[in-house]
Amino acid sequence: MPMQVEHELHERRKGRNYGLGLILAGFIAVIFGLTVVKVLQLGDTAQFERFDHVARPQIIPEEGVGE
Amino acid sequence: MGDYFALLKPRVMSLVVFTALVGLLVSPVPVHPFIGFVAILCIAVGAGASGALNMWWDADIDARMKRTAGRPIPSGRVEPGEALGIGLALSGFAIVLLALATNFLAAFLLAFTIFFYAVVYSMWLKRATPQNIVIGGAAGAFPPMIGWAVATGGVSIESVLMFALIFMWTPPHFWALALFVKSDYGNAGVPMLTETHGRDATRKHVIIYTLLLVPVAIGLGFTSIGGPLYLAVAVVMNAWFLKGAYDIWRRTDADCEADKHRVEIKVFKVSLYYLFAHFIALMLEAALRLYDLGGW
Numbered sequence: 001m002p003m004q005v006e007h008e009l010h011e012r013r014k015g016r017n018y019g020l021g022l023i024l025a026g027f028i029a030v031i032f033g034l035t036v037v038k039v040l041q042l043g044d045t046a047q048f049e050r051f052d053h054v055a056r057p058q059i060i061p062e063e064g065v066g067e
Numbered sequence: 068m069g070d071y072f073a074l075l076k077p078r079v080m081s082l083v084v085f086t087a088l089v090g091l092l093v094s095p096v097p098v099h100p101f102i103g104f105v106a107i108l109c110i111a112v113g114a115g116a117s118g119a120l121n122m123w124w125d126a127d128i129d130a131r132m133k134r135t136a137g138r139p140i141p142s143g144r145v146e147p148g149e150a151l152g153i154g155l156a157l158s159g160f161a162i163v164l165l166a167l168a169t170n171f172l173a174a175f176l177l178a179f180t181i182f183f184y185a186v187v188y189s190m191w192l193k194r195a196t197p198q199n200i201v202i203g204g205a206a207g208a209f210p211p212m213i214g215w216a217v218a219t220g221g222v223s224i225e226s227v228l229m230f231a232l233i234f235m236w237t238p239p240h241f242w243a244l245a246l247f248v249k250s251d252y253g254n255a256g257v258p259m260l261t262e263t264h265g266r267d268a269t270r271k272h273v274i275i276y277t278l279l280l281v282p283v284a285i286g287l288g289f290t291s292i293g294g295p296l297y298l299a300v301a302v303v304m305n306a307w308f309l310k311g312a313y314d315i316w317r318r319t320d321a322d323c324e325a326d327k328h329r330v331e332i333k334v335f336k337v338s339l340y341y342l343f344a345h346f347i348a349l350m351l352e353a354a355l356r357l358y359d360l361g362g363w
Contacts, residue, residue, distance in 0.1 A: 019068040030105055034168055037101045 070139040074122055074150050075115030075157075083114040083210045089346045090214025090229055093292045093353040098218045105168045106217040110210055113161035113177045117206070119154035120185035123147050125193070131255040154185070165217075173216040180209040194256065197263040201276075204237030205230075211346075228287040232345060235280040239273045239312060240338040246270070246315070247328035247335070266323075270316050273334075277312035281305045284345060292349055294362040300348035304341045311337050 087110045091103055098106070122129065122140055130141035139145035158181050166174035188203035208230045215226035245261045246269060252259040260269045284305055288298035311334035318330060355361025 015068050019071075030108070030164075033101050034105055037099055041099065 070144045071149075071153060073139050074119040074145060074153060075112075076118030076121075077115075079118060079207075080111050080114050082207070084111050086229075086233065086346060087111075087210035087214040089350055090211030090226060091218050092214075093225075093349050094215050094218035095291065096218040096220075102168055103217070106165060106173065106214070109161040109165035109168065110177060110213055112157050113165070113181055114210070116154045116157035116161060117181040117184040119150050119157065120181070121189045123150040123154060124185070124189045126150075128194075128255040128257060132251045134250070169217045170220045172220055172222070173213050176209060176213045176216055180206055180213065183209070194258070197258045197260040199258070200241045200260075201238050204234050204241075207237060208233035225287070225290045225292045228283060228290060229349075231283045232280070232287060233342065235276060235283050236338065236342055238276040239280065239308075240335070240342075242269050242273050242276075243311075243315065243331055243335040243338055246273075246323070247331040266320055270318065274312045274316040277309055281309060287345075287349075289363075291362065292352060294352040294355070296355065296361065297345075297348040297352050300344050304344050308334070308337055308341050 084107055088107055091098060091106065122138060125135075126138075126140040126147055129135035129138050135141065140147055140150055158178075162174050162178045162181075165177055184203070184206035188199065188206055192199040192202055211229040211233070212222065212226040215229070216222060219226075242260060245259060246266060250259065250261075253262045260272060284301045285298070287293055288301050311330070314330050315334055323331065352361040
């Protein structure tokens, strides 16, 4: 015997739930795609690292290097 | 699910998508295709959200008119509260995402459009004045301006004239329809020009607004997004529409009864071709400019 009894309401709501699932998946795809495009538009990846809000010594130009 | 989709007025949404896309594509600033897609999606969702808010507010009117009695709320398939929730949630989603994906001006214009349609038109003007369609038409005129703002981040004479083209076109287009469709707006307590001022006054309004529309449509041809092709299309379409409006103005109710509104039906169809042709011509000019052929 199944743990949860399938109610007629569940069957009726199936279409709505699938639709909502698709909308959420689409939303994730849009946000992900937008993130990729926005990051790629920055050109320089070091720019992206600056969004980490954490000090990154490796992206700070060292004084005297190459002199 | 279909009922929720119907709340978004998909037919209105398709016109919004088309005009917003033209506004976006004819602008001089290139937009990344994915960002352009997201922007159009936001504008479409924003338009749908304002449709849901309109249906929530107008459920009482809709229930009293044959044309709208089958809509999701008056027919009982969707609760009014659900429509309000969907309208507000989608409005917020569309505005915030448009701001993040493009710029604040475009998002502000979208927010203003939703506010204008849901509050200024639906809640206030629609039930208050027979000029409701004139000022309410502004809501439908904003999308190309938003599309332009998405690309350029600004407002300019080109986007203002695209707005003005739809704004001035809406009244004669709608009144041509009102002259041949037997509506029950009167029963629902909505003042429509044909019923408050009569059919003769409506005919006069059609010719006046068409005369005001012509300089806007022709003027757009002399801006940076116009060109010889657009101007040729505009001259032909304006002459055609103006001739139709003149024919309507010269007619009487007896003429309409005699030929079963043949002229009004024809002019309504011409008005649809009119708007479509102008925006297609703008797109063609933009396409030609890519090959150094379009524009002035």
